[in-house]
Amino acid sequence: STDRVFNFAAGPAILPENVLLKAQSELYNWHGSGMSVMEMSHRGKEFLSIIQKAESDLRTLLNIPENYYVLFLQGGATTQFAAVPLNLCNPDEPVDYIVTGSWGDKAFKEASKYCKPKTIWSGKSEKYVNIPSFGALEQTPEAKYLHICANETIHGVEFKDYPVPTNGNSLLVADMSSNFCSKPVDVSKFGLIYAGAQKNVGPSGVTIVIIRSDLIGNAQPNTPVMLDYKIHAENNSLYNTPPCFGIYMCGLVFEDLIAQGGLSEVEKKNVKKAQILYDTINGSKGFFRCPVETSVRSLMNVPFTLAKPELEAEFVKEAAKEKMVQLKGHRSVGGMRASIYNAMPLAGVEKLVAFMKDFQARHD
Numbered sequence: 486s487t488d489r490v491f492n493f494a495a496g497p498a499i500l501p502e503n504v505l506l507k508a509q510s511e512l513y514n515w516h517g518s519g520m521s522v523m524e525m526s527h528r529g530k531e532f533l534s535i536i537q538k539a540e541s542d543l544r545t546l547l548n549i550p551e552n553y554y555v556l557f558l559q560g561g562a563t564t565q566f567a568a569v570p571l572n573l574c575n576p577d578e579p580v581d582y583i584v585t586g587s588w589g590d591k592a593f594k595e596a597s598k599y600c601k602p603k604t605i606w607s608g609k610s611e612k613y614v615n616i617p618s619f620g621a622l623e624q625t626p627e628a629k630y631l632h633i634c635a636n637e638t639i640h641g642v643e644f645k646d647y648p649v650p651t652n653g654n655s656l657l658v659a660d661m662s663s664n665f666c667s668k669p670v671d672v673s674k675f676g677l678i679y680a681g682a683q684k685n686v687g688p689s690g691v692t693i694v695i696i697r698s699d700l701i702g703n704a705q706p707n708t709p710v711m712l713d714y715k716i717h718a719e720n721n722s723l724y725n726t727p728p729c730f731g732i733y734m735c736g737l738v739f740e741d742l743i744a745q746g747g748l749s750e751v752e753k754k755n756v757k758k759a760q761i762l763y764d765t766i767n768g769s770k771g772f773f774r775c776p777v778e779t780s781v782r783s784l785m786n787v788p789f790t791l792a793k794p795e796l797e798a799e800f801v802k803e804a805a806k807e808k809m810v811q812l813k814g815h816r817s818v819g820g821m822r823a824s825i826y827n828a829m830p831l832a833g834v835e836k837l838v839a840f841m842k843d844f845q846a847r848h849d
């Protein structure tokens with residue numbers, strides 16, 4: 486509608502308009518229950534139907550095999566940086582991290598408190614613009630898992646395929662916070678996938694963990710109960726009070742993604758949106774620049790700079806006046822960043838590239 490902006494924020498981020506309107510229509514009195522989802526007992530039949538449907542729709546979307554648990558947790562992806570090593574290894578065991586941006590680095594640093602992680606590859610010296618060729622990786626033979634960040638939200642670097650772990654357990658773990666449900670993923674290639682909801686699938690406050698069932702039950706003895714996957718798996722994510730309203734919102738988004746035809750259809754739209762944006766950057770004769778290596782550019786987060794950095798503040802300000810907001814790059818890298826998650830309509834990206842071309846014409 487005309488009073489909404491195009492929100493290019495990295496997260497919390499844009500949500501589908503029809504989902505917001507549906508939530509609005511159900512807010513006051515959910516399905517004749519006489520109360521809103523926010524007021525319901527998490528153990529009542531109404532909320533149980535909501536969380537069960539959310540899980541089953543997510544299973545449909547990602548084609549999640551039966552031997553995987555789906556957990557709806559709290560604490561953000563940041564909490565998973567600790568929960569992953571606490572659940573998957575002992576304090577003296579080695580694990581491997583590929584670090585393609587600052588989120589992967591944070592995950593590695595947190596793991597250092599709970600096991601013996603090694604960064605087997607880091608893009609830091611090149612300012613995180615690429616992904617290593619998998620053949621050249623030197624994995625630790627006895628590592629318990631190999632961790633990647635599937636899409637680096639700040640640096641705009643995205644894995645297009647995945648390394649095969651050669652460690653004893655062949656266990657690949659991925660932080661998919663910023664590209665979760667943006668395209669089909671073969672879940673069976675992963676031991677564990679985790680993602681904060683607040684980019685592609687819902688509001689902040691919900692963290693989704695998809696974990697192969699044989700991996701639970703071996704948490705370190707001092708693992709807080711809230712970080713123990715076994716506790717949450719055995720209690721269907723209802724060990725304590727879950728983020729009920731957030732889970733409900735994720736459920737509405739899953740329904741919407743299914744209605745769009747599933748993740749292959751969603752991916753097609755995302756490819757098209759990213760393409761017109763990168764084409765505009767590439768076609769600008771250097772006026773706009775994206776530092777990321779072409780083959781690993783993210784479909785979700787597009788960082789770019791101006792050849793004349795003194796114009797960047799003006800770019801962001803003028804765009805905001807035209808109702809395109811949150812285009813300022815992350816404070817650690819500067820420049821601009823357009824996050825174009827599932828819910829960003831093609832019209833939003835078309836408006837952005839038209840603005841970019843006009844801005845260039847006026848300032849080149």
Ligand code: PMP
Binds near residue numbers: 562662
């Ligand atoms: N990993 C990635 C890839 C992220 O983008 C973020 C948040 N921007 C996090 C982890 C941290 O997530 P949270 O704020 O939910 O803890």
